[in-house]
Every structure is written in C-alpha cells, then in structure tokens.
Amino acid sequence: MALDNGSSDDWTAPGAFEVAPGVYRVPLPLPNDGLRAVNVYVLRHGDDLVLIDSGWAIAEARAALDTALEKLDFSVKDVRRFLVTHVHRDHYAQAVHLRREFGMQVSLGAGERRNLELTIAPDQDPMADQLHRLRLLGAGDLADRLSTIATDSELTKDFELPDDWLHDGDEIVHGDRTLHAVETPGHTRGHVVFHDTESHLLFAGDHVLPAITPSIGFEPxxxxxxLGDFLGSLALVRQRPDARLLPAHGPVTPSVHARVDELIAHHGARLDETEAAVVRGAHSAHQVASQLRWTRRALKLTDLDVFNRMLAVSETAAHLDLLVAQGRLTRTDVDGLRCYLDV
Known part of the structure; x- marks a missing residue:
C-alpha cells in the first residue's frame, strides 16, 4: 500500500489510506456539511486498534468505517480505544454509539467537561447562553431563527461522558508508539492534539487545518x-518539533509549522480588518461581521446559511474581544447591546 502523502486527489474519497507504517487515514462522510468528511485515524498494533476521532453517528459513516476496517482485515470489534480530539459531534458521537455496542474505552480532553456536562444535563438548553450572547452581539434575528431548531433529543442520543479525561502531557502508549496529549484550547475549550514525536506525526483534529481556519467562539x-486561547495554542504547537500534519478535515500535508505560520498571519490580518470596521463606525459584532468577507469565496454575511452566519458573528466577537484585550479597542454594554469602540 502506497503512503498517503497528501496528493491533490479528493481527500474525502472513501477508503483506508496509509499515512505512516501502521497508521491509516479513514475519511467518513458528514450529513449536510460543507466540510463533506472527517478524517478518522486508525493506529494498528498486532490485533489491537486505537482510533483518533470517530466520526458522526450516522449510518453512512458507520458503513464507511466498517468497509475501511474490513480492508485492513479488522472490524470495529477490534477497536480498543477512541482518543477524541474534541467534543463536536463529527468527532465524538460515533464513539459514544460504538461504546454502547462493544464497550471500548472513550477518552476526551478534560477541558471539555463543563461543556459536555451542560449538554447532557436534563432540563438544560445548551444553546441558551449562545442565543443570549447572539442578541448581545446585535444578532437577535439569528437568535430568533436558531431558537426554533429543536436539538434536545439529538443531544441526548449522541452525547455521554467519556470513560476518562485526558490532560496536557499525558502519554498514551500503543505498542511501540507513544502519543503525547497536548492541550490546545481555542476551537473548543478542551481540544487536544496527539503528537507522535518518534514518527513525526501530529494528529491535529480541528486545531490546525490545511485549507480552512477552524471556527472560534461557538460552544455552550x-x-x-x-481567539487568544487559539493563538496561544498555535504558538505552543509551533514550539514543538515539526511534524506531518494529519488534520481532521483536508489532506495530509508535510509541515505543521508551515500551516501554523499561515494561520497566525491570517488572524493578524483579520484583526486589522476587524479593527478597521470599528474605526469606520461599525460597533456591534453583527455590524462588523456584515462588513467582512467570509470563506475563501469572499462571501457576504447574508450569503451564508443561518448556522454559518452564527459562526461568523461569534468569530467576529472573538476577534473584537482580543482587540479589547490588546488595548486596541474598548467595549461597553448598553441597553442589552455590546458595543466596541476605537480607543
């Protein structure tokens, strides 16, 4: 089997692609998602499998995982443990469902505990604070539209507590391979990446993606x-030895450091654009987001669907709050609206 070196081929094509000896990339489909797929990584040692991330709990993803493992002469019954980079459904949910069926161990970053406990708590709406915050950010219309979307039954079905919590510096030994867990908050509070320093591999989850920037500022x-957390986590990864980038979304690429440098430069430019919008007179996060362009296609905010408009406003607020922390803007709440002003 030829090694997967991140060619220009469609990275979402189904299969099991060897990225290093005993390590396979398995793309699993996503439902109605612009990302189209999530990479699950299979680590093989003898008759024992460890999987990094698990995919969304949908029939298509389960079938694709079964088929890929069959090509390696395994089945999901051979999975001993899931190491999950963060709690988002496309990474965590299928591990929860498979554990119910087969009893394998599921591990998650300790920083995800508060969000997960709120998500599964009875009689709690994990979106409540987020919707309140959208109104504070001047996006009441988005909050109203999103409040009509029922999620409770889906959350109950797809989320449970893990078997154990991972902490920064934990070492996970699988055969002769040692993975170092590195806390990388930003995309979520408890995001972790797994660094195999001997094989020069970084299982990056959504922390470092090769073609897009991870969303920031959306969680219960x-x-x-x-954003300050995210940039600090990028700097932390940049200080570690360079490695091949094994992302959750997108092809394998040769250098984590190279992509980290691009992400830092992108957010530096985005901070300047955000500050300039405030100087021109936009004062709420929604007003600022309306002046910016979104995705690689440079779309207007109104060109995005409701969910991605929410992500855009939340990410704009994250940039504005970092500008406040840097002393480049000030912030005040007036009559239920958060206003950002030039210093």
Whole structure:
C-alpha cells in the first residue's frame, strides 16, 4: 500500500489510506456539511486498534468505517480505544454509539467537561447562553431563527461522558508508539492534539487545518478570550518539533509549522480588518461581521446559511474581544447591546 502523502486527489474519497507504517487515514462522510468528511485515524498494533476521532453517528459513516476496517482485515470489534480530539459531534458521537455496542474505552480532553456536562444535563438548553450572547452581539434575528431548531433529543442520543479525561502531557502508549496529549484550547475549550514525536506525526483534529481556519467562539460555555486561547495554542504547537500534519478535515500535508505560520498571519490580518470596521463606525459584532468577507469565496454575511452566519458573528466577537484585550479597542454594554469602540 502506497503512503498517503497528501496528493491533490479528493481527500474525502472513501477508503483506508496509509499515512505512516501502521497508521491509516479513514475519511467518513458528514450529513449536510460543507466540510463533506472527517478524517478518522486508525493506529494498528498486532490485533489491537486505537482510533483518533470517530466520526458522526450516522449510518453512512458507520458503513464507511466498517468497509475501511474490513480492508485492513479488522472490524470495529477490534477497536480498543477512541482518543477524541474534541467534543463536536463529527468527532465524538460515533464513539459514544460504538461504546454502547462493544464497550471500548472513550477518552476526551478534560477541558471539555463543563461543556459536555451542560449538554447532557436534563432540563438544560445548551444553546441558551449562545442565543443570549447572539442578541448581545446585535444578532437577535439569528437568535430568533436558531431558537426554533429543536436539538434536545439529538443531544441526548449522541452525547455521554467519556470513560476518562485526558490532560496536557499525558502519554498514551500503543505498542511501540507513544502519543503525547497536548492541550490546545481555542476551537473548543478542551481540544487536544496527539503528537507522535518518534514518527513525526501530529494528529491535529480541528486545531490546525490545511485549507480552512477552524471556527472560534461557538460552544455552550465560552472562555473569556477564545481567539487568544487559539493563538496561544498555535504558538505552543509551533514550539514543538515539526511534524506531518494529519488534520481532521483536508489532506495530509508535510509541515505543521508551515500551516501554523499561515494561520497566525491570517488572524493578524483579520484583526486589522476587524479593527478597521470599528474605526469606520461599525460597533456591534453583527455590524462588523456584515462588513467582512467570509470563506475563501469572499462571501457576504447574508450569503451564508443561518448556522454559518452564527459562526461568523461569534468569530467576529472573538476577534473584537482580543482587540479589547490588546488595548486596541474598548467595549461597553448598553441597553442589552455590546458595543466596541476605537480607543
């Protein structure tokens, strides 16, 4: 089997692609998602499998995983443990469902605990604070539209607590391979990546993606400065030895460091654009987001669907809050609206 070196071929094509000896990339489909697929990584040692991330709990993803493992002469019964980079459904949900069926161990970053406990708590709406915050950010119309979307039954079905919590510096030994868990908050509070320093591999989850920037600022319990957290996590990864980038979405690429440098430069430019919008007179996060362009196609905010408009406003607020922390803007709440002003 030829090694998967991140060619220009469609990275979402189904199969099991060897990225290093004993390590396979398995793309699993996503439902109605612009990302189209999520990469699950299979680590093989003898008759024992460890999987990094698990995919969305839909029939198509389960079938694709079964087929890929069959090509390797395995089945999901051979999976001993899931190491999950973060709690988003496309990474975590299928592990929950397979554990119910087969009893394998599921591990998740400790920083995800507050968000997960809120998500599964009875009589709690995990979207409540996010919708309140959207109104504070000047996006009441989005909050109203999103409040009509029922999610409780889906959340109950797809989320449970893990078997154990991963912490920064934990070492996971699988055969002769040692993975170092590295806390990388930003995309979510408890995101972790797994660094195989001997094989020069970084299982990056959504922290470092080769073609897009991870969303920032959307989760039930938001940190005070999520973009600051994210940039700090990028700097932390940049200080570690370089490695091949094994992302959750997109092809394998040769250098984590090269992509980290691009992401840092992107957010530096985005901070400047965000500050300039405030100087021109936009004061709420929604007003600023309306002046910016979105995705690689440079779309207007109104060109996005409702969910991605929410992500755009939340990410704009994350940039605005970092500008406040840097002393480049000020922030005040007036009559239920958060206003950002030039210093």
């Amino acid at each position: 319990v938001l940190s005070a400065n999520p």
